[in-house]
Amino acid sequence: MKTQVSPSQDMKPDATPSDGRHDDAARGATSLEWALLLGVIALPAWFVLDAALDLLVGHYALMTTLNALPFP
DSSP, X not given: OOOOOOHHHHTOOOSSOTTSHHHHHHHHHHXXXXXXXXXXXXXXXXXXXXXXXXXXXXXHHHHHHHHHSOOO
Protein backbone atom coordinates (compact mmCIF):
# COMPACT_ATOMS: atom_id res chain seq x y z
CA MET A 1 0.00 0.00 0.00
CA LYS A 2 1.36 3.42 -1.01
CA THR A 3 1.38 6.28 1.41
CA GLN A 4 -0.14 9.50 0.27
CA VAL A 5 2.17 12.55 0.30
CA SER A 6 0.52 15.91 0.36
CA PRO A 7 1.72 18.48 -2.19
CA SER A 8 2.98 20.80 0.57
CA GLN A 9 5.30 18.08 1.92
CA ASP A 10 6.49 17.10 -1.52
CA MET A 11 7.48 20.64 -2.55
CA LYS A 12 9.59 21.61 0.49
CA PRO A 13 12.80 23.39 -0.48
CA ASP A 14 16.07 21.84 0.61
CA ALA A 15 17.87 23.35 3.58
CA THR A 16 21.00 23.84 1.47
CA PRO A 17 21.03 24.34 -2.27
CA SER A 18 22.19 21.33 -4.21
CA ASP A 19 24.07 23.37 -6.83
CA GLY A 20 26.84 24.40 -4.39
CA ARG A 21 26.02 28.08 -4.13
CA HIS A 22 26.26 27.90 -0.35
CA ASP A 23 29.83 26.57 -0.54
CA ASP A 24 30.89 29.35 -2.92
CA ALA A 25 29.48 31.99 -0.57
CA ALA A 26 31.34 30.48 2.39
CA ARG A 27 34.60 30.44 0.42
CA GLY A 28 34.06 34.05 -0.61
CA ALA A 29 33.42 35.12 2.97
CA THR A 30 36.59 33.36 4.10
CA SER A 31 38.60 35.06 1.36
CA LEU A 32 37.19 38.43 2.38
CA GLU A 33 38.11 37.78 6.00
CA TRP A 34 41.69 36.92 5.02
CA ALA A 35 41.93 40.05 2.87
CA LEU A 36 40.69 42.20 5.75
CA LEU A 37 43.14 40.57 8.16
CA LEU A 38 45.97 41.24 5.74
CA GLY A 39 44.91 44.84 5.30
CA VAL A 40 44.41 45.56 8.99
CA ILE A 41 47.21 43.58 10.64
CA ALA A 42 49.87 42.36 8.23
CA LEU A 43 50.42 45.45 6.07
CA PRO A 44 50.74 47.94 8.95
CA ALA A 45 53.02 45.49 10.77
CA TRP A 46 55.17 45.25 7.64
CA PHE A 47 55.57 49.04 7.51
CA VAL A 48 56.35 49.28 11.24
CA LEU A 49 58.96 46.52 11.00
CA ASP A 50 60.47 48.12 7.89
CA ALA A 51 60.74 51.49 9.67
CA ALA A 52 62.26 49.83 12.76
CA LEU A 53 64.79 48.00 10.59
CA ASP A 54 65.77 51.26 8.85
CA LEU A 55 66.23 52.88 12.26
CA LEU A 56 68.35 49.97 13.46
CA VAL A 57 70.53 50.06 10.33
CA GLY A 58 71.04 53.81 10.77
CA HIS A 59 72.00 53.36 14.42
CA TYR A 60 74.41 50.56 13.52
CA ALA A 61 76.04 52.75 10.85
CA LEU A 62 76.45 55.57 13.39
CA MET A 63 77.98 53.25 15.99
CA THR A 64 80.45 51.70 13.55
CA THR A 65 81.49 55.18 12.43
CA LEU A 66 82.01 56.31 16.02
CA ASN A 67 83.95 53.17 16.90
CA ALA A 68 86.21 53.64 13.88
CA LEU A 69 87.31 57.10 15.02
CA PRO A 70 90.77 57.17 16.57
CA PHE A 71 91.05 58.23 20.19
CA PRO A 72 93.50 61.12 20.87
